[in-house]
Amino acid sequence: MNRTPQNMDQNIGPRPISLPNDFGDAIGLTGTLVAEDIHFSTATGLLTVEKLYRSAEGKVAYGIIAASGDSRERRAYVLDEQGETVLADNGSYTVELPVNDMFELLAMVLQAEDARATIGEHLMVRPAVNED
DSSP: OOOOOTTGGGGOSOEEEEEOOTTSSOEEEEEEEEEEEEEEETTTOOEEEEEEEEETTSOEEEEEEEEETTEEEEEEEEEEEETTEEEEEOSSOEEEEEHHHHHHHHHHHHHHHHHHHHTTOEEEOOOOSOOO
């Protein structure tokens, strides 16, 4: 039986976060967890864990871990909106994009994710209880 831990509300406030990244430096900020998902593909055996954090200054950090068998891949990104542009940092490179271009890229990602969900490739299991 799954139950929510009794002291879960103690971890809701901002805290230092370090998202592991196999393709660059770890992404760090002080923020609050705002969303998380766990997906498992029965077709490929791939487990995906995603977490989204927001800092008090409005930066957004995204971490994703994909694992299958003995292999694991960890990626992390931070997005910092600065007026008409967004700085996107993957731990190796920082790219400055117009906000409209960023929204278009995110819409394409969501469409691809929606297409996978409609054919039943991914199954949302449940949110992770612990953050570490």
